[in-house]
Amino acid sequence: MTTSAAPLDLLLLPTWLVPVEPAGVVLKEHGLGIRDGCIAFIGPRAAALKLAAKEVRELPGMLLSPGLVNAHGHAAMSLFRGLADDLPLMTWLEKHIWPAEAKWVDEAFVRDGTNLAIAEQLKGGITCFCDMYFYPKVASDCVHNSGMRAQIAMPILDFPIPGASSADEALRQAIELFGDLKHHPRIKIAFGPHAPYTVSDANLEKIRVVAEELDATIHMHVHETAFEVQQAVEQTGERPLARLGRLGLLGPRFQAVHMTQISEDDLALLIESNTSVIHCPESNLKLASGFCPVERLWQAGVNVAIGTDGAASNNDLDLLGETRTAAMLAKAVAGSATALDAHRALRMATLNGARAMGLESQIGSLEVGKAADMVAFDLSGLAQQPIYDPVSQLIYATGRDCVKHLWVAGKPLLDDRQLTRMDEQQLTATAIAWGQRISGHSE
Structure with missing residues (x-):
């Protein structure tokens, strides 16, 4: 009609x-x-x-x-692509990525890295992505100029990060940016507490209160590894997801990223709270983080979306390839060739991602009015x-x-494989220049 x-x-x-x-x-x-x-x-x-x-x-x-919906990533980390490969997650983070971020990440880094990521994603069929990285105002400017759609999550940690000297400052910036972009047709601001092991109960409480007031989404790495869960249980006697449930964070506005460790109690919590899970199979495989039991979640009625994670741990932002990996892996994990068939895999990469971000009434399927x-x-x-x-x-x-x-x-951002609003040669040259700077100073 x-x-x-x-x-x-x-x-x-x-x-x-x-x-x-x-x-x-x-x-x-x-x-x-x-x-x-x-x-x-x-x-x-x-x-x-x-x-x-x-x-x-x-x-x-x-x-x-x-259009494909990339439900988790760290766009500007494209400039760290291949910087520290073949390492365990915590070694990769603590010995390589966090020191590199402390040294290199500023507004220019975020601008150039985000533009690189946007261009790569557009060329790969992605029309909407979730970003969780520093200087979110810069990233949102990049999204605005590109014509793309995005959820931008402000990272919040208990310690200083590039662009914010404390969790309170990061939260204040997120609230301000949320207000500034509240009516933007293509950008949605979310709150991004980094992970259960980097954010205290007090700060999580503050985030919950603000997110409820603003009806905003919360995007967080949860149960990424068995070690994370085991350490939390040893230290507190409580699994991280149970802690988030106790603090009132779980719900339809909550996006739990990775979730490679899911007990029966965890599954019951996800179902009861209507929390979305964001599956990042290739990053999980590369960092040997574990396997998200996608088919089990799907059959239980949990909304499962898919993300590439950042290019520093994947190493590409190829959601179509990610979806193929997800479909194959789901079959192996479930021990069933019928798990996550092709049609459901495409749904996971489109409508489920939109639903996780609260955008299912606008995008994710081809329906009149969307x-x-x-x-x-x-x-x-x-x-x-x-x-x-x-x-x-x-x-x-x-x-x-x-x-x-x-x-x-309705606006063409890629026409016959050519970007219509971005200069691919310039983006490539800028990325090469960053790589030379970073490698020249890290030897």
Whole structure:
């Protein structure tokens, strides 16, 4: 159906249209119309061609889906990509990443690293991402200028961080930024207590109160490793998730990132509180952090989204590749080849991420009235043939190099694989210059 008789701004005619909602549906030879940045029409090609449209684009051999949603990452850490590989999590953090951050991270670092990450994500089919890093005001400026959509989480720790001398200052900055961007159409500010082992009960209480008042989301690393959970139990007699539940943080606005360790009590808490879990399989694999039991969570009704984590621990921001890894890993962990099938994997990378961020009424599926955040994947290549189920082919046989076009709120940010608002050569040169500076001073 179409919402009014006014001409469409753009009519897209792909070979396959995968709305994600309703689940498991593939529409062949359908059209999608956009007006004022929103989806105004979805229907058969014949009906679509009868509509007035300012522009019509044929997308032969392409699958049109909702834009991918990267539900966890540290965008500016792209400039630390490959800096300290093949190390355990705490060694990686304490001996390499935290010292490098103390030395190098300033507003210029965050600006250049975030722009690099935005460009990489757009070229990989990601229309919305969650960022949790220092100088969030700088990151939000980058998102604003790029045309992308994002949730920006202000990191809060018990000790000073780049850009904030205390937890109270970080919280104050987050509240201020939340107020400044409250009506921004594409940016949502969240609170990002780093992890249970870096934030005290007192500071978590403050965050909970403010988040409740503002109806804001909370984004936090939780149960990333067995060591984290074991240490907490030894020191306090309480598992970190149980502690967060006791403090009243869990709920539909809470995003628990990693969750590789889940007991029966943890699962009951997640279900009861309607907390979302953000799964980061490749980072967890690379740092040997453990396996999130995705199928178990899904069957229990927990909302599971997917994130790449930062490029310093992944080492790419390739959500399509991440989703393939998630689907494969889910099968191995569950001991079942039917676990996390291709259609559910795509849902995890789109609508579930939107739901975790509280954006499911705006993005995550192709439905009339929602924002036109979409990506066209080219499935016409040799390596994608023959095509029996285009969604299976997308998840299991397609790489991010097949991303052809991308729109956010109806605006083209990637056209025929070319960024429309960002200078790829300049971004590459800037990243190389940072790498030379950092490596030259770290020997």
